[in-house]
Amino acid sequence: MKKLISLIILMPLIISAQNINGRFTSSVYSFERFNDVNNSETFFRTYQTLNLNVNYNKFSLRTRFNFESNIGNVLDADPRTRFYNLYLEARDLFNLVSIKIGRQPLITPVAGGLFDGINLKIKYSGFSLMGFYGGNVPAYQKFELIDDISNNYVLGGRFEAYALKNFRIGISYFDKNFKPLDYYAERLNENLDLVTVLIQTKSNQYKYLSADATYNYNQILDVNTRYEYDLNYKETSRIEFDGRLKATKDMGINFYYNLREPKVRYNSIFSVFDYGNSQEIEGGIDYNVSNLYTFVLKFGDVKFGSEHSSRITMGANTNFGSLSYRKTFGDIGELDAISVFAARSFFEGFITPSIGITYSNYKLSKYDNINSVTSFIGGLNLRPWRTFSFDFQTQYFNNKIYKNDLRLMFKINYLFNTNI
Amino acid sequence: MKIKIFYAAIALSITIFLTIAAVNERVEPQKTNKNIIKFSHSLHKEIAECTTCHTKAAESISLKDRLLPEKDACATCHDVEDTDKCNTCHYEDVNEKLIQKESELIFNHKKHVIDQKMDCIVCHKGIEEVDYAFQSAAAFPKMNQCASCHNNQSVATNNCETCHISTVNLIPQDHQQVNFMKSHKFSANAENAECQMCHDNDFCETCHVSTTMITESNTAKDFYVPYSPHKFIDNTKQQQLSRVHDLNYRFTHGVDANNKSSECQTCHQVETFCAECHNSASGDFSMEGTMPASHRKSNFVTIGVGTGGGLHAELARRDIESCTSCHDIQGADPSCILCHVDNDGIKGTNPKTHIRSFMSDQDGDWHSDANSVCYTCHRDANARPNGIKGVGFCGYCHK
Numbered sequence: 001m002k003k004l005i006s007l008i009i010l011m012p013l014i015i016s017a018q019n020i021n022g023r024f025t026s027s028v029y030s031f032e033r034f035n036d037v038n039n040s041e042t043f044f045r046t047y048q049t050l051n052l053n054v055n056y057n058k059f060s061l062r063t064r065f066n067f068e069s070n071i072g073n074v075l076d077a078d079p080r081t082r083f084y085n086l087y088l089e090a091r092d093l094f095n096l097v098s099i100k101i102g103r104q105p106l107i108t109p110v111a112g113g114l115f116d117g118i119n120l121k122i123k124y125s126g127f128s129l130m131g132f133y134g135g136n137v138p139a140y141q142k143f144e145l146i147d148d149i150s151n152n153y154v155l156g157g158r159f160e161a162y163a164l165k166n167f168r169i170g171i172s173y174f175d176k177n178f179k180p181l182d183y184y185a186e187r188l189n190e191n192l193d194l195v196t197v198l199i200q201t202k203s204n205q206y207k208y209l210s211a212d213a214t215y216n217y218n219q220i221l222d223v224n225t226r227y228e229y230d231l232n233y234k235e236t237s238r239i240e241f242d243g244r245l246k247a248t249k250d251m252g253i254n255f256y257y258n259l260r261e262p263k264v265r266y267n268s269i270f271s272v273f274d275y276g277n278s279q280e281i282e283g284g285i286d287y288n289v290s291n292l293y294t295f296v297l298k299f300g301d302v303k304f305g306s307e308h309s310s311r312i313t314m315g316a317n318t319n320f321g322s323l324s325y326r327k328t329f330g331d332i333g334e335l336d337a338i339s340v341f342a343a344r345s346f347f348e349g350f351i352t353p354s355i356g357i358t359y360s361n362y363k364l365s366k367y368d369n370i371n372s373v374t375s376f377i378g379g380l381n382l383r384p385w386r387t388f389s390f391d392f393q394t395q396y397f398n399n400k401i402y403k404n405d406l407r408l409m410f411k412i413n414y415l416f417n418t419n420i
Numbered sequence: 421m422k423i424k425i426f427y428a429a430i431a432l433s434i435t436i437f438l439t440i441a442a443v444n445e446r447v448e449p450q451k452t453n454k455n456i457i458k459f460s461h462s463l464h465k466e467i468a469e470c471t472t473c474h475t476k477a478a479e480s481i482s483l484k485d486r487l488l489p490e491k492d493a494c495a496t497c498h499d500v501e502d503t504d505k506c507n508t509c510h511y512e513d514v515n516e517k518l519i520q521k522e523s524e525l526i527f528n529h530k531k532h533v534i535d536q537k538m539d540c541i542v543c544h545k546g547i548e549e550v551d552y553a554f555q556s557a558a559a560f561p562k563m564n565q566c567a568s569c570h571n572n573q574s575v576a577t578n579n580c581e582t583c584h585i586s587t588v589n590l591i592p593q594d595h596q597q598v599n600f601m602k603s604h605k606f607s608a609n610a611e612n613a614e615c616q617m618c619h620d621n622d623f624c625e626t627c628h629v630s631t632t633m634i635t636e637s638n639t640a641k642d643f644y645v646p647y648s649p650h651k652f653i654d655n656t657k658q659q660q661l662s663r664v665h666d667l668n669y670r671f672t673h674g675v676d677a678n679n680k681s682s683e684c685q686t687c688h689q690v691e692t693f694c695a696e697c698h699n700s701a702s703g704d705f706s707m708e709g710t711m712p713a714s715h716r717k718s719n720f721v722t723i724g725v726g727t728g729g730g731l732h733a734e735l736a737r738r739d740i741e742s743c744t745s746c747h748d749i750q751g752a753d754p755s756c757i758l759c760h761v762d763n764d765g766i767k768g769t770n771p772k773t774h775i776r777s778f779m780s781d782q783d784g785d786w787h788s789d790a791n792s793v794c795y796t797c798h799r800d801a802n803a804r805p806n807g808i809k810g811v812g813f814c815g816y817c818h819k
Contacts, residue, residue: 018574018575019573019574019575019576021572021577022574023579053572053573054581055572055574057486060572090575096522097746105624105625107608112438112547112624130554137799156553157522160609162611164604168609168611170609196656197799199754199757199796200791201791201792201793202789202791202792208693212606212609214606214609217613222603224603226606232579232746232783241608242599242602242603244597244599244603252455252597252598254597254599254603256599256602262739262740262741263741264740264741264744265748267785267792267793268744268748268793268794269756269757269760269797270743270744270756270774270791271779272774272793272794272797273736273740273756273773273774273795274737274760274772274773274775274778275735275736275737275738275739276737276738282599282602283600284598284599286596286597286793288593292596294593294596296596296597296598297598298599304537304738304739305737305738307738311449315476315595317588317591319591320588323434328675330689332675332678333674333675333678334675335672335675338687339435340436341494342436343588343589343676344586344589345585345586345589345590348585349581349584349585349749350587351584352586355436357432357436362672362674362675364672364674364675364712364713365674365678365712365713365714366679367717368713381588381611386526386581386582387581389581407645414582415577415579416577417576417577417579417709419575419576
């Protein structure tokens with residue numbers, strides 16, 4: 001019934017649309033799963049994705065959903081249909097108001113994700129005010145609304161001023177609630193007898209106030225700062241600073257600092273433990289040799305109390321791929337990794353082969369042994385028409401867990417755009 | 421042996437990379453039409469339409485077509501038969517064809533000029549004010565100009581393949597900067613942000629997804645690889661399955677997770693994402709499953725008041741988010757509560773949990789809410805809202 005009502009509401013929009021565009025993708029991916037050391041099964045998992053935009057003047061209906069299932073070995077919850085978004089959008093009504101209703105993405109400086117609800121934005125003369133409210137999205141993005149919205153909701157807003165040249169400031173409020181599942185546990189009563197009790201906790205919560213400011217001077221200097229205050233614990237949750245100076249025409253210098261309290265939800269059992277924050281500092285340089293090459297080098301260090309961990313990254317980004325080397329060292333794990341990816345189109349985009357290789361030595365903690373992993377991907381994109389293409393890809397892994405593991409993927413893409 | 425393999429891999433990677441780089445290197449012509457012919461668009465703007473000289477432009481359906489004026493077009497006004505006047509347009513001994521830049525774009529002038537009835541200067545802005553086209557920064561439209569229509573909203577799709585011959589190398593310069601992964605959240609909020617030119621309305625949530633209402637458990641039978649459908653949608657890097665992380669990241673992500681050099685929660689909802697792999701057949705993490713090596717150390721948990729808790733307490737103080745990534749599955753994992761429980765309500769006889777002066781200056785929710793998380797561990801008979809002062813849990817503060 002719910003789906004029928006949705007269809008009745010949406011159909012007139014589709015029929016009267018001026019423009020319909022989107023993309024359909026169908027893919028199949030193979031993988032092997034070991035049930036124990038000696039026995040494995042091969043799976044073929046399929047994904048059918050539709051991305052659809054239906055437009056009429058300042059109004060749009062937007063959706064993306066995914067249907068997935070296995071060929072052969074059917075999983076418990078198969079098939080799964082995931083609605084990543086489905087919302088109506090009205091833009092710049094009276095040159096003032098934009099509104100979105102339905103399952104939609106939420107990107108704010110404090111938190112983000114999907115929610116089912118409403119987002120209203122008023123924008124006037126260098127200032128904007130945005131507010132949102134809605135329910136959490138059920139697991140696996142099911143096409144359902146949650147039952148208990150009073151305990152499972154997001155609520156918040158953002159005020160932003162960008163009237164001053166090169167300067168922007170924003171203040172955000174975010175309140176996100178989750179009701180954990182009830183569960184039974186074995187406990188001792190006051191007489192130290194074992195009893196089974198139902199653990200029911202109330203809604204957990206993130207509740208933050210945030211301020212952020214950005215200054216940009218002629219694309220030479222960029223300074224971004226952010227501050228978060230945890231309203232539940234009444235303490236600073238985060239301080240973040242990102243600065244970039246374009247030192248010469250081709251060279252940029254970057255500095256980053258982050259002080260962060262772990263994000264543990266209020267009223268979670270973990271919220272009562274004694275834990276510390278981390279401080280991260282990073283500096284880097286990028287240099288454009290030409291329009292085709294950019295070399296990057298950066299060093300970072302993360303400090304936890306008396307321990308710290310450092311990392312060095314260097315490499316090149318180019319129009320045809322990337323090459324990077326990374327080393328991590330310090331108190332908490334070690335890593336040496338090299339990665340290369342390259343792709344190039346031939347015959348005016350008709351055929352595009354790609355290749356990627358990585359090799360790493362790593363030690364996840366001081367309690368672990370050193371391991372190594374090799375991985376490889378080889379791909380081919382065929383585009384006989386602009387709107388229709390095929391992708392093939394093979395992936396190979398080899399490490400202590402996945403010995404000579406080979407996977408395959410095949411995908412068909414079709415995109416469309418129709419003005420009615 | 422391993423180090424030899426490592427260096428061999430480095431050498432192979434660099435060789436492949438440089439080989440493809442060499443194939444892709446293109447030398448841009450230094451010469452411009454300013455060196456070939458004397459001409460001024462601004463001088464001609466009052467006396468001729470664009471199509472008078474660019475005769476084939478309006479009917480052209482490909483940027484491979486030659487769209488620059490030929491001599492015949494000039495001859496409609498200029499007397500090209502009079503050899504004394506050659507230097508009106510030509511430099512001495514320079515009689516070359518005009519240079520038309522190669523383009524990797526797909527563009528149909530006919531569709532825009534004739535079907536859509538657009539003026540040339542809508543796209544080629546400022547060209548009527550300069551002599552040569554390259555002298556106007558806006559003469560050849562940038563992508564944001566195209567995006568005013570190709571925006572998935574009005575008349576045209578913004579699918580990359582519509583205009584770009586190849587989508588594998590569409591990486592803006594700022595995305596190649598050393599700090600992009602950390603700074604993109606700031607630039608994406610900018611008033612003039614142009615992310616939507618390349619990225620669909622659903623691009624952000626491919627990472628910033630936040631599914632939180634878990635109403636069912638993931639059993640071993642239901643487990644599959646990969647649990648990442650977002651890798652199967654199409655973005656500009658259509659062929660690259662691993663876009664953000666390296667190909668081997670599945671195996672080495674523990675280094676980042678331990679080091680907090682990436683904030684995993686920004687993109688991954690830990691209750692679903694981590695548990696997909698770090699799961700066990702029974703769903704009880706305290707009994708089995710993919711257990712970190714540290715958990716197998718003999719001193720990982722020490723029991724008894726005054727023992728300090730052992731290694732797990734040290735690790736939890738340093739990085740409690742790594743604990744929550746496996747154990748806080750909507751409160752359904754009771755591992756912590758097996759030990760951290762206070763049945764007698766007598767201060768100092770149970771595992772230490774709270775920091776010094778925990779909540780001492782706040783009116784905690786245990787005063788009013790029987791579902792407060794405090795009562796999960798503090799289970800003496802008097803542990804309840806409006807309990808008896810001085811007794812059990814309430815006696816911690818109320819003497």
